[in-house]
Amino acid sequence: MLVNLTDVDLRMLRIFCAIVDAGGFTAAQVPLNTSLSRLSVLVRDLEVRLGYSLCKRGKSGFQLTEEGEETYAAAQELFANIGHFRQRTAMLSGRHRELLRIGTVDSLITLEHSPVPAAIAQLRAELPGVHIDLHVMRPDELEQAVLEERIQVAVGAFHHRLSGLHYQALFEEEQHLYCGSGHPFFTRLDQNLTYEELSTADYVDRGYVAENKRPCELRFASAVSAFSMEAIALLVFSDTYIGYLPTHYAASWVERGRLRSIMPQRLAYSSAFHCITRQGVDQNSTVSRFLEKLIAHASLHLP
Missing domain, CATH: 1.10.10.10 (Winged helix-like DNA-binding domain superfamily/Winged helix DNA-binding domain)
Incomplete structure (x- = not known):
């Protein structure tokens, strides 16, 4: 008891x-x-x-x-x-009357037309006194934080559909398979690479994505897990692993010759990004206004 x-x-x-x-x-x-x-x-x-x-x-x-x-x-x-x-104690503290707790996945800063900073800018223009807590977490951690009401809105690529959460589509993020400039695949032409060769390479897996959610038909014999885009990039930069990264995040390194995309025509895929909120919760006006701006800005750049 x-x-x-x-x-x-x-x-x-x-x-x-x-x-x-x-x-x-x-x-x-x-x-x-x-x-x-x-x-x-x-x-x-x-x-x-x-x-x-x-x-x-x-x-x-x-x-x-x-x-x-x-x-x-x-x-x-x-x-x-x-x-x-x-929420009530935050309001009673007197330091801020409006509180917005947001969560996102990492490495969205290089995403052109990202709806998150645009929605924040528009919200603060209307409500300059709003206090924003912004947390960067893994997708599974974001879902749990919204379920527990530690954050009110989260943006990410979610690989589950948990009951108790509402998922609103926002945009898609292109993903390519990359290797570093010192990796044996870097100087190989795509037409000379085979799936069998790729499958034997050491691969950086996203630790929060289940085995059956891996992209394309590749199945890697050797994989290590990483839990953020920066962690994946660091391992790829070791020139001993290959791994998937968002194209906007990898673009500057590709331009400088530090990374190359492997078979993008065959192995690229898109991650669907959603914003999530807790079902059955009456959102306050600040949250509702932020959601409206987030969804509206994302819709401007849909294909």
């Missing part, structure tokens, strides 16, 4: 809700970046703390118990109240 609610209890409740939102333990591994065994232990510890079973897991799949369903609903109310408490 939970008598005193600790920070550890809140963390376990958030993880339990994320498992429910993902549809089970297996599906929750990638967005939570946690192993199946670790998730099982955390939920079991929470069940011990609560004194009852939350879910059934086995050959029949993941299923909440009646107590689990009620606990999930109660946890959603709890997290919503925490979010409302943060």
Whole structure:
């Protein structure tokens, strides 16, 4: 029985809700970046703390118990109240009457016509007193932060569709496969490279993207994981790995002869970017105005 609610209890409740939102333990591994065994232990510890079973897991799949369903609903109310408490105390502090908490993925600064800075500029022109907290996170971390109402709006390329979130399409980002100037592939013509050769190369994977979400038909025998565009770029610059990067992010290095794109006609792909908000939350006027400007600016540059 939970008598005193600790920070550890809140963390376990958030993880339990994320498992429910993902549809089970297996599906929750990638967005939570946690192993199946670790998730099982955390939920079991929470069940011990609560004194009852939350879910059934086995050959029949993941299923909440009646107590689990009620606990999930109660946890959603709890997290919503925490979010409302943060907003009200921020207003009562007297330092700012308007607070906007935004999150984005990294390396959008080189994206021409990016809707994020444009929307911020327009919002501040209308509301110069607005206080903006801007966080840069991985896509899976952004989804979790919006679900927990730590941020109100997030922009990124999301590889899941979690219940509890609303996804609004914004734009697409082109991705190419790159190697560094010292890599054996750098001086090879694309027509002389084969998929078999590429598949044997050491590859930088995006650690927050599931195996079945990898682009194109390439399957790499050797891969390491990185969790940001800068981390991928650093490993590619070591001239021992190949990896995907946004074309706008890599463009200056391509111009200087530091990187080259490999088979762009065959291996390029596009990432769909969305903005996400929490479902079932009444957005304040500042958030609503920012969303309107974000979506409107993105629509100006759609193909």
